[in-house]
Amino acid sequence: MSLYPLFADLRSRAVLVVGGGAVAERKIAALRAAGAVVTVGAPALTDALRDDVARGTLRHREGNFAADWLDGAWLVVAATGDRAVNRQVAAAAETRRVFANVVDDAELSSFHVPAIVDRSPLTVAISSGGAAPALASHVRARIEALLEPSLGPLADLARRWRTRLRTHLPEPAARRRFFERHVLGPVADLLRRGDAQAAEVEFARGLKSTSRTAQGSVALVGAGPGDPGLVTLNAQRALLTADVVLHDRLVPAEVLSLARRDAELVDVGKQVGGKASQAKHADQDDIHALMLEHARAGRRVVRLKCGDPFVFGRGGEELEFLAAHGIPFEVVPGVTAALACAAHAGVPLTHRDHAQSVRFVTAHCRDSVDTLDWRALAAERQTLAVYMGVAGLEALRARLLEHGRAPSTPFALVENGTRANQRVVIGTLANLVERAGAHAVRAPALLILGEVAALANRLHWFGTVPLGEPAREARAA
Template sequence: MSLYPIFADLSGRRVLVVGAGSVGARKIEALLAAGARVVVGAPRLGEHVAARVRDGSVTHLDGEFSPDWIDGAWLVIAATRDTRVNRAVAEAAEARGVFANVVDDAALCSFQVPAVIDRGPLVVAVSTGGTAPVLARLVRERLEALLDGSVATLATLASRWRERIRARLPNLGARRRFLEEVFTGDVAALARAARPDDAEQALAAALARADDRPRGRVTLVGAGPGDAGLLTLAGLRALHEADVILHDSLVSDDVLALARRDADRIAVGKRGGGGHTPQEHIHALLLEHARAGRRVVRLKGGDPFVFGRGGEELEFLRDHDIDYAVIPGITAALACAAHAGIPLTHRDHAQSVRFVTAHCRESLDTLDWNALAQERQTLAVYMGVATLDVLRDRLLAHGRDAATPFALIENGTRHDQRVVTGTLATLVESAQAHSVRSPALLVLGEVAALADRLHWFGTPPLQAPPVLPRALRAA
């Protein structure tokens, strides 16, 4: 975020507009609507601005721009066609510590005027920092279609009932949930039906039966593999409603940025070779915050039920009588393979797919290697970077062809995704040569060969190095 968004109270405050043509006139009207005391400086006045000066709503400073015009102003807008004058206005404002906007010249601006959706008292502002005002306008038009006139009715009701709601529901969590129900339930439906009196009666009835002791709950949410665009709509809604978010280290910053701004965020990362939060501590946090009446989101990379220990956490919550829900996510195997151009199943190459976790050597001892070594199937191996040598050796020992293709997908779906391809025989050497690091998913099987031809996202796959692997040298 390059600009800090702010809504300014300009009521009764002096604002200078330099320039009195059509652009200046539009700026003056918006400022007057906000209650500003507008002063316009210009040697000539357009017809609309001249009318405003005559009716006394705008003060006119006649002549060429002078820096002392800015004295006492809270904001300055330069709206002339003369770039020299606009620059002089911006420099004079900067010298006096006054925010200035120069129309259509972002480089000279110290503040931007956004595209606005006005559903008073609700106001939505859209800005691109002055770099793409047409895009901001198009976004505003889309939002205009979503926010019908009933939003203004709801905002007015919320304002009028604010103190009564706070008195009835002093608990912040209970109050927030009540208002969310008001804005999405029967009260909102009556407002949309243009029945404001009935909407207010429904709000009063709902408040009378509201409970100030909310029961907490936990929602397990799959964050997907990293690309925020792959988060589900249900997951996004849960993040917007959360009071507390317990998130894994593999959850991307882009996904976390979608969460409600005032939600408490607690990192409970588990990453091989790095910091580790014991599962018992995570359980304790879930219990503490849920019992305090909070809505807790347990945000997991990928999907909670695919090597995410979601089942263990649900068992714990059930044993402690905590309400819970699960919102699945796009698991890494599906998303990373898709972004690498690899179909996990293919009529000509693989009729089945197996998900395998290989985060430690002890876990590998529990796997059915005879089954894993079968041909015409795809292995999607999670958390296997540290045990690639064991994976290769055991698969070869149980009959898997050394020429079986593989693809290592590092940071799948993210802007820095890398894909390394080769054959099982060169798996370890390829990973070492290209310094593959976690998080990385291994896809092994005939379908992996399609990565070289079908890739579409990021840079093309990196090929295996032309070295004789240890496995073949020892053969």
């Protein structure tokens, strides 16, 4: 984030605008609407600005810019159209530690004026950091269409009731739940119909009937394989309303950033196939205890899992625990790794010429790998998608070969699938272990084994070219 966004309270504060043309006129109008005490400095003014000066609603410093015009100013806007003068204003403002906006000149500006969606007292500001004002205007138009005019009166009603709401519901989670379920429901509906008086009555009635103790809940949410673009809308909604997020270690920061800014983020992950990270990780009983503790405290908990909660994510165990303790829950599915990694590696999991079925297997299960049906797994013309298998590749290869899978069976090992640093290592079952070792493949990685894996070399479209046989790699280099 190159700019730190903030909303400035300019009521009764001095602001200087240098320039007296049409652009300055527009800037002055916006500043005065925010309550600023504006002084305009310029040799000449537009007719409208001269009239404002004559009425005493605008101060005027006549002549060419001088540094002492900035004395006492909180902000300055340079709108002269003369870059030499604008540069002079920016330099003087920098010396005095006064924030300066130079119109249409991001390089000289220390603050930027965003595109605004006004639903006062609700305000949405959009900025491109001066890089593409037209894009910011386009985004503003899109948001303008989404935000109904009744949001302004709704925000004003919430402001008037703020003190009573905090007194009646001192717990932030309880206030948030009341707002989401009641204010954004029946109260907002009444305001959309233009009945402000009935909305006020409904707000009071709802608050009176709301318990001080909010009931907590848990949502098991699939974070997908890593690309934040694959996080579902329902998952985003859950993250935006969560008080606490208990997340796997491998959930990337870009996905965690979708949570509310004041949500508590707790890393409860375990690392598979490598050294543990520096953070203290929880075992499954610890995770159960954390879910129970936060939910009983009235918090909305998101248990954020890589991929999908019900595909090797122990989601079933966690739901059984929650049901046994009477905790309300919901499940938000996610894009599981087999689907996403295969797609980003250019490998169709099924193909009428190569594979009529696909099996999802974990090589890191509770019981020994010898409990798996290796005869069935070794059958031809099917695809195996092996989760969490990096540490067990040697045992997996041995069992498959022992039960009849051909040594020439192609594989694609997808590391960090869907992410910017995705790598795909390809080869055959015979050299699976050696190829993975030669390229130091680490978790998270998904193994795709079967005839379809041979298509990775021809159909790859995302990330770097698959790493094939050593001779081929040498020729490519």
